[in-house]
Amino acid sequence: MPARHYKITIVANRCKECELCINICPKKILAKGDEYNAKGFRFTRVTRPEDCIGCRLCEHICPDFAIFVEPSEKPEEVIAR
Amino acid sequence: MAVAKRPIIHPVDKYLRTERLPHVWCPGCGIGITLHAFMRAVKELEDEGRIDSSKILFVSGIGCTGRAAGYVNFDGAHTPHGRAIPYAMGAKLARPDLIPVVFSGDGDLVGIGGNHFIHAARRNMDVLVILVNNMIYALTGGQVAPTTPKGTYTTTTPFGNPDRPINAVKIAAAAGANYIARWAVTHPELLKNSIKKALPMEGFRLIEVVSICPEIFGRHIGFRAPIELYRRLQKVVKIRGKISPFEATYDWEKEIILGEFQVRNEPGYTRVLMEAFKHG
Numbered sequence: 263m264p265a266r267h268y269k270i271t272i273v274a275n276r277c278k279e280c281e282l283c284i285n286i287c288p289k290k291i292l293a294k295g296d297e298y299n300a301k302g303f304r305f306t307r308v309t310r311p312e313d314c315i316g317c318r319l320c321e322h323i324c325p326d327f328a329i330f331v332e333p334s335e336k337p338e339e340v341i342a343r
Numbered sequence: 344m345a346v347a348k349r350p351i352i353h354p355v356d357k358y359l360r361t362e363r364l365p366h367v368w369c370p371g372c373g374i375g376i377t378l379h380a381f382m383r384a385v386k387e388l389e390d391e392g393r394i395d396s397s398k399i400l401f402v403s404g405i406g407c408t409g410r411a412a413g414y415v416n417f418d419g420a421h422t423p424h425g426r427a428i429p430y431a432m433g434a435k436l437a438r439p440d441l442i443p444v445v446f447s448g449d450g451d452l453v454g455i456g457g458n459h460f461i462h463a464a465r466r467n468m469d470v471l472v473i474l475v476n477n478m479i480y481a482l483t484g485g486q487v488a489p490t491t492p493k494g495t496y497t498t499t500t501p502f503g504n505p506d507r508p509i510n511a512v513k514i515a516a517a518a519g520a521n522y523i524a525r526w527a528v529t530h531p532e533l534l535k536n537s538i539k540k541a542l543p544m545e546g547f548r549l550i551e552v553v554s555i556c557p558e559i560f561g562r563h564i565g566f567r568a569p570i571e572l573y574r575r576l577q578k579v580v581k582i583r584g585k586i587s588p589f590e591a592t593y594d595w596e597k598e599i600i601l602g603e604f605q606v607r608n609e610p611g612y613t614r615v616l617m618e619a620f621k622h623g
Contacts, residue, residue: 273352276364280371280557285570301365322383322531325375326365327353342352 268314269334273342276328277305283320283329289313292320311337355382358396358416366414371569373528373554374408377475378415380531381446384538393543400443402431404451407482407556408475411446425456428463431470432612439613442542443469449476449490453511457489460511464518467546469611473538474511474549477556478595485559492595496563508593511551516588516605521546523588523605527553529577530601537603545611553580553599 277299283306284292291314295307306329308314314337321330347362359382368374388394401419403412404427412419422430431443445452452460452474463470478495480486485498489509496503515523522541526534534552541548553576555561561572580599583590588604610618 271352278365278370280569282371282569282573285573303370322379322535323376323528324379325368325370325372327355327359327375327379328365330353 266316267312267334267337268316269332269338269340270308270311270314270320271330271332271340271342272306272308273328274299274305275301275343276326277303278326278328279303279305280325281306282323282325286319286323288317288319289315305341308339311339355379355386358382358385360414360416363414367410368407369556369558371555371557371573372407373477373552373556374411374475376528376531377473377534377552377554378411378446380535381444381473381538382415384535384542387535387539388542394442398440398442400431400434400441402427402434402443402445402447404445404447404456405482406448406451406480407477408446408448409451409482425451425454425459427451428456428459428468428470428472432463432468435469435613436616439617443471444542445470445472447472447474448481449474449478449511450480450488453509453514454480454489457509457514461514461518464515464520464547464549466612467519467521467609467615469545469547469613471538471541471544471548472550474551475554476511476551477554477560478508479556479560481556481559485563490593495560495595497560498563508595510591510593511549512588512591512593512604515547515549519547519609520549520605521607521609521611522548522550522603524549524603525551525553525591525599525601527576527580527599527601528555529573529580530582533582533601544608545614546607546609547611553601 401417405424557569566572
C-alpha cells in the first residue's frame with residue numbers, strides 16, 4: 263500500500279489562537295506559530311506534515327473555518343491568507 | 344457601493360459570506376463547530392442531489408448564536424428575541440417549497456421563545472431547529488439562562504444557580520416532535536450525520552447541541568482554556584442508543600445523555616393544511 267500524504271491548509275487570518283486543534287491532534291503535529299496574523303493572533307503551524315494521518319479532527323473542531331486537510335501527492339503545509 | 348471580495352479557500356466557503364470572517368465569536372466557541380457541522384451536512388446533501396441549498400431559509404434569533412445568520416450565504420433573517428420559529432413558520436406557510444432552518448441559542452429558543460417552541464412542536468411544524476445550548480446568556484455578559492446547571496456561578500447568581508435546568512429534549516418529546524436528538528460539540532461528525540438525516544425530513548425536528556462557551560461560562564467556573572472546558576464536557580457526555588427521550592438526562596455534574604431519541608414520520612403541518620384546503 264503506497265504511503266498516503268496530506269496537505270494541511272491554514273487560513274491564517276481566520277485563526278483565533280484557541281488551540282483546540284493543537285490539543286485535539288492525535289499525532290501532536292500542530293503547534294502555535296511565531297508569526298502574527300492581521301488580527302494579532304499567532305496562528306497554528308504544522309510542525310511535521312509528513313506525520314499527518316488524515317483524521318481531520320482539527321478540521322472538524324475548528325470553530326473559525328481556518329484549517330482543512332486534503333489528500334495529496336506529498337506532505338505539505340499551505341498558509342492561505 | 345463596492346462589493347467586498349469573497350475569497351473561497353475552505354471546502355465549506357461556498358456557504359459562507361467569507362468577506363465577513365473572522366466571525367465575532369470568541370476563540371474556542373462551540374457555535375462555530377456547530378455551524379461547520381451544519382455546512383458539511385448541507386454540502387454532502389447537495390453533492391448527493393438530495394436538496395437544493397438555494398431553498399434553505401436560515402433563521403436565527405438574538406444572542407451569540409443569532410449572529411450566525413450574518414455569516415451564512417443562504418437567504419435568512421435575524422429575527423427579534425425568541426421569534427425565530429414563528430418567522431420560519433410564516434415563511435414556510437407562504438412558500439411551502441422552502442426548507443426553513445432555525446439556528447439559535449438556548450436563551451432564545453427555550454428562554455424567551457419557549458412558548459413558540461412548544462407550540463411549533465405541538466403542530467409538527469416543518470422546521471429544523473438546531474438549538475445551540477451553551478448554558479448561559481453569553482452575549483449580554485453571562486446572566487443565568489434556563490439551561491444553566493444547578494449550582495453554577497454566573498454574573499447574576501454569585502452564590503450558585505438555585506434553579507434546576509430545563510431539558511429541551513423532554514419538552515419537545517411531550518409536545519410531539521417528529522425527530523429529537525441531542526449531540527455535543529465533542530462529537531462533530533455524529534452531529535453532522537444527524538443534521539444530514541433530519542434536514543430532508545418533514546415535521547418538527549429538534550437537534551440540541553451541547554456547546555462550550557469558554558469565555559463567559561467556562562472562565563467563571565475555573566476553566567482557563569477552551570480545551571479544559573472541552574475535556575470537561577467530554578467527561579460528562581454519554582452516547583446511548585434507542586432510549587426514550589424522557590430518559591435523556593441533562594445533568595452537568597453526572598451525565599448528559601446524547602443520541603437520537605425519537606424518529607417518527609408523521610405528516611408535517613404544511614401537508615396537513617394543504618390536504619384540508621384541498622377538501623374544503
